[in-house]
Amino acid sequence: MGDSAIAELEQALERRRGDGLARTRRIVDGPQGPRLSIDGRTLLAFASNDYLGLANAPAVVDAACDAARRYGIGAGASHLVVGHCVAHEALERELASFVAPCEGARALLFSSGYLANLAILTALASRNDVIHADRLNHACLTDGALLSRATLVRYAHCDVGSVAARIGAGSAGRRFIVTDAVFSMDGDIAPLPELLELARRHDAWLVVDDAHGFGVLGGGRGSLAHFGLGSERIVYMGTLGKAAGVAGAFVAAHPAVIETLLQGARSYIYTTAAPPLTAEALRASLALIAAGEHRRLHLAALVAAFRERAAALPWKLLASQTPIQPLVIGDPARAVAVSEALLELGVYVPAIRPPTVPANTARLRVSLTAAHRMSDIDELADALAAVASRVAR
Ligand SMILES: Cc1ncc(COP(=O)(O)O)c(C=O)c1O
Structure with a gap:
């Protein structure tokens, strides 16, 4: 493989990083659940699609x-x-x-x-x-x-x-x-x-x-x-x-x-x-x-509580009644900055960027599961409010 072929790939990767679009993997240790060991830290996570909390049932x-x-x-x-x-x-x-x-x-x-x-x-x-x-x-x-x-x-x-x-x-x-x-x-x-x-x-x-x-x-x-x-x-x-x-x-x-x-x-x-x-x-x-109606009912209550708390945030909360609750931020680098600021507070919500979503609609994809507790929603909402007052403007 010629040096120029590698250099071309490296330049493309650098451009991707410069555009705030580089993806990284986080390393999880232990089973799925609201409290996840991610990269060696225990975080309150709103990131999985394990909506009923069955991945570790x-x-x-x-x-x-x-x-x-x-x-x-x-x-x-x-x-x-x-x-x-x-x-x-x-x-x-x-x-x-x-x-x-x-x-x-x-x-x-x-x-x-x-x-x-x-x-x-x-x-x-x-x-x-x-x-x-x-x-x-x-x-x-x-x-x-x-x-x-x-x-x-x-x-x-x-x-x-x-x-x-x-x-x-x-x-x-x-x-x-x-x-x-x-x-x-x-x-x-x-x-x-x-x-x-x-x-x-x-x-x-x-x-x-x-x-x-x-x-x-x-x-x-x-x-x-x-x-x-x-x-x-x-x-x-x-x-x-x-x-x-x-x-x-x-x-x-x-x-x-x-x-x-x-x-x-x-x-x-x-x-x-x-x-x-x-x-x-x-x-x-x-x-x-x-037999999981109790799980679905709890999940619906979490969704309603989150929507009530998130309505006051400066980002657009999309009209969703499902456990997927996106907050649209727009600029990819800003979405990443918000996600990282949440991490500092011990909360993990992934930033989703183009091409997964259309240009200028980078977002936090909050996903709720029946394994979350109502107090987790409070912790998330408090963290979002704290970050919003720091970085949103
Ligand atoms: C709407 C939709 N369809 C299909 C898939 C692919 O499913 P799988 O992860 O099982 O490949 C996903 C997610 O991964 C999805 O969100």
Whole structure:
């Protein structure tokens, strides 16, 4: 490798640092929870997607340990070779009937939400098709759309009128409306009933990414249950590393959709199955989600309390009723400075910057979990107020 090639990379990295856009990893020691050991310090953290506090729930940990003794660790192969275990099979059945996007739905497990979204879009869409996608969709939905080679039309955030204006035009290929159900960096909920109606009118598929709604909304069943929706044209994707507290993802849909993914999705076929112990941990977690109304109620009370306290801050609190509570600061370097000032007070809230969010909307992404206590919200609000009076102006 020539010196100039390395120098070019180093210059690009330096520019990134200069723009306040360099990313760093923090090293966590110990299980997830409100008090996290980060880089050797114990901090009150509002950063994880473990919305129900299940990532370290004793029943989930026990299920994983028991499964490790029964099945070992590695799955050994892809699902289509010898990696598909009774634990995966049982979990798929339980997820399908829990989320039930349509009558007789099946579910298919993936090792991550990223792979699941790639699978949906590449197995169902191709060159002559059109994908209408919300401008604020998660990066992996965009990547899946690009990989599919379909025409990608990005519509204004949650703007049903803007989809309606364009979905009737163009080729006779398949049409897709693709949306996050709960937007990962904004916390708002997509207008799924209106999008489904539009999909019906134009014979389109509705792809719903419920990474942040599964476990939280609709009694834990997710965004479809939240709105009371069901349809054979819905392709539902839920992730299992956020509210479910473990890892992986699943697609739930009509059996013909699931069989199409199983037969044709490269990100399903050409990857090793997740360890069976994660499937058993998830079965335990699913039982806690189903019986977890007390967790969701506590979480809703935390969200309400935070919103009340945060309204007085000088930053824009986005209109979100979910555990994702963003405070938009704007400038990336300023967002980082606020996050670092909070760290000095023992509170960790990550600064999210472009390209994860649009230019000039760098923000603090406060995420609340059912494991937080009301006094944690007070501590966070006090720290934010103290930092606001120091650095916001
Ligand atoms: C909306 C959304 N979809 C998909 C994903 C990807 O899921 P996973 O982390 O399981 O790959 C994420 C987050 O990571 C997400 O926020």
